[in-house]
Amino acid sequence: MATSENTRKQTQIAIIIILFLSSFTAPFILLFPIQELLYRPHDYYLFETIFKAYIILMFVLIAMAIILLINLLITPTTKKGRNVQRTIVGTSWLLVLAILFLCINHYQIIDEKGLHTNNFFSLQEDSTSWEEIVKVEQTNVQKDGVTKPDKLIFTLNDGSTIEQSLTAKLAKAKAFINYELSKSGITIENVYSENE
Known part of the structure; x- marks a missing residue:
């Protein structure tokens, strides 16, 4: 025992x-x-x-x-x-x-249909089509004299926004995002700020 x-x-x-x-x-x-x-x-x-x-x-x-x-x-x-x-x-x-x-x-997930996110407390995917996006901004932060890309901010036609940190994977997908946005005549606008 x-x-x-x-x-x-x-x-x-x-x-x-x-x-x-x-x-x-x-x-x-x-x-x-x-x-x-x-x-x-x-x-x-x-x-x-x-x-x-x-x-x-x-x-x-x-x-x-x-x-x-x-x-x-x-x-x-x-x-x-x-x-x-x-x-x-x-x-x-x-x-x-x-x-x-x-x-x-x-x-x-970002694909040819749009942006898809499954939030932590959600069991269902939240999807946003490319047609719902009216503006996209890339925020660039200047720190110690060096400017670095920080986030992509997607503004939707209802005024809400989706912010995504510009990870290495998202940076690689930017060319495809630009392609999808160009179909609606939208380009990614750069926004600069001194931060941190």
Whole structure:
């Protein structure tokens, strides 16, 4: 019985260590390939994970390691206490799985139809067609005498805007975005500001 208990504790310690150490690398290694497998369309200009999903998943894995550590350190003496502890750990695992699903479901696509984003707390893709866009600005930030592209801001015909950080992938897709915008006579306007 004691050997079984020791084995269980050693397994929990191993899981805690793996969760904690992998929290810094696993989101960046696993999240995009899973999304690619599940959501990547056949034709697209841009398909990428929204950076926030990586960070959220990292914190969730750290939180799970902490919950398991607390579970390991606190040993309830009563049956009711053990049941409460199991419920807390079980609920935590379900919460982690739900957040993992939301992270996998958090991406953006740009294709010939328009911009498509699946927000973190959404189960449905939010799509904006190229025809809805009336203006696009590229903000350029000057820092220490160097001007760097910062964001693309898409203004829609209802006055709302969509801001996207100008990542390396989005910068590569700019030629395709310009092509789609040119069909409606729109060009990307550069806006400069001194910032940070």
